Amino acid sequence: MAFELRIWFAVSIISLALQSLVHGKPQVPCYFIFGDSLVDNGNNNALQTIAKVNYLPYGIDFPEGPTGRFCNGRNLADIIGQLLGFDKFIEPFATARGSDILMGVNYGSGGAGIRDETGQQLGARISMNKQLQNYRTTISHIATLLGSKKAAAKYLNKCLFSVGMGSNDYINNYLLPQIYPSSSLYTPDQYATVLIQQYSQQLRTLYKYGARKVAIFGLGLIGCTPGEIGSHRTNGSACVDMINNDVKLFNDQFKCLVDDLNKDLPDAQFIFINVTQISSGDPSVIGITVTNAPCCTVSPTTGLCVANQVPCNNRSTFEFWDAFHPTEIANVLVGSRAYNAQTPLDAYPFDIRRLAQL
Numbered sequence: 001m002a003f004e005l006r007i008w009f010a011v012s013i014i015s016l017a018l019q020s021l022v023h024g025k026p027q028v029p030c031y032f033i034f035g036d037s038l039v040d041n042g043n044n045n046a047l048q049t050i051a052k053v054n055y056l057p058y059g060i061d062f063p064e065g066p067t068g069r070f071c072n073g074r075n076l077a078d079i080i081g082q083l084l085g086f087d088k089f090i091e092p093f094a095t096a097r098g099s100d101i102l103m104g105v106n107y108g109s110g111g112a113g114i115r116d117e118t119g120q121q122l123g124a125r126i127s128m129n130k131q132l133q134n135y136r137t138t139i140s141h142i143a144t145l146l147g148s149k150k151a152a153a154k155y156l157n158k159c160l161f162s163v164g165m166g167s168n169d170y171i172n173n174y175l176l177p178q179i180y181p182s183s184s185l186y187t188p189d190q191y192a193t194v195l196i197q198q199y200s201q202q203l204r205t206l207y208k209y210g211a212r213k214v215a216i217f218g219l220g221l222i223g224c225t226p227g228e229i230g231s232h233r234t235n236g237s238a239c240v241d242m243i244n245n246d247v248k249l250f251n252d253q254f255k256c257l258v259d260d261l262n263k264d265l266p267d268a269q270f271i272f273i274n275v276t277q278i279s280s281g282d283p284s285v286i287g288i289t290v291t292n293a294p295c296c297t298v299s300p301t302t303g304l305c306v307a308n309q310v311p312c313n314n315r316s317t318f319e320f321w322d323a324f325h326p327t328e329i330a331n332v333l334v335g336s337r338a339y340n341a342q343t344p345l346d347a348y349p350f351d352i353r354r355l356a357q358l
């Protein structure tokens with residue numbers, strides 16, 4: 001099993017490397033990205049917020065250096081974009097101009113959540129509702145470029161959309177009872193349900209504005225991040241099990257959500273990427289040996305890397321770059337299996353590669 005995974009991974013890495021050499025046509029004409037810091041590629045740079053990272057050592061392994069990506073190198077959206085065959089990274093909404101938007105736009109924003117108030121203690125952020133508004137702005141520009149609203153809608157039907165929201169609704173909301181009332185208003189089960197209900201509305205809005213091929217990323221094991229391990233009791237466990245249990249209540253509702261959306265919305269295909277499943281295997285098979293400590297020197301208050309400190313030099317052996325965000329190698333693992341599922345549990349009902357081909 002471990003051996004097979006290693007072979008599979010080696011093959012993925014090789015094909016990933018090849019993708020960047022072959023300047024063929026991408027598998028979809030456009031890729032639109034909604035989410036939080038796992039995909040933000042610079043949208044927070046000009047905002048008044050603690051949650052921005054356009055300084056070294058962020059970007060130390062990225063060709064353009066620090067860009068606002070919460071990683072040493074490529075983030076999850078970058079990896080998916082490359083696997084889809086794009087030879088350029090999708091531009092952030094904050095700076096995308098002209099006909100670039102026909103290739104897609106990245107709306108991701110660090111600290112953002114499904115709920116509007118999520119992340120407010122960090123400062124400005126672009127919530128999922130605000131990201132949908134920004135997307136509408138893009139649509140009107142696309143309609144101008146293509147000559148009509150109808151042409152824009154037809155074009156958007158062919159694009160791939162990815163959405164990854166919810167981590168901050170836990171980390172920067174429910175798990176901060178001193179700042180947010182959500183944990184006294186809702187039991188973990190109730191909170192998971194209200195989040196899913198609101199998310200469902202947002203995904204239906206996305207459909208209303210032309211999205212037909214949508215990949216939804218579930219949440220990872222938030223209770224295993226160095227940030228949460230450092231601020232909660234683990235009670236002898238390797239992770240904060242209480243947090244993982246709460247988040248599981250949210251993740252467990254996606255199969256139903258995807259089934260409902262696919263049943264209710266004509267011509268749409270929503271899929272679910274099971275990030276928990278993908279990241280719960282033994283990471284040492286791909287050379288990751290440090291799973292409980294960040295690679296960079298982190299600020300104890302924010303969990304982000306302190307500016308201009310030298311990070312660990314063997315970055316591909318670390319799962320975490322800072323206290324909350326994965327390293328590029330960990331993003332490659334999740335991205336490759338989201339694109340090309342290794343087991344039926346990785347993606348439901350199928351993977352991004354098949355979604356792109358529809």
Ligand SMILES: *[C@@H]1O[C@H](CO)[C@@H](O)[C@H](O)[C@H]1NC(C)=O
Nearest residue numbers: 233234235236237240241242
């Ligand atoms: C710690 O684990 C023990 C054994 O599983 C359990 O009985 C106890 O309630 C746990 N304590 C906390 C604070 O989670």
Ligand SMILES: *[C@@H]1O[C@H](CO)[C@@H](O)[C@H](O)[C@H]1NC(C)=O
Nearest residue numbers: 254255272274276277345348
């Ligand atoms: C996601 O993976 C977890 C852990 O492997 C599993 O328990 C769960 O059923 C999976 N969810 C879906 C929708 O496949």
Ligand SMILES: *[C@@H]1O[C@H](CO)[C@@H](O)[C@H](O)[C@H]1NC(C)=O
Nearest residue numbers: 288289290312313314317318
């Ligand atoms: C990573 O490198 C550091 C210093 O170069 C070393 O102390 C550490 O043991 C290495 N870790 C692994 C997992 O190889």
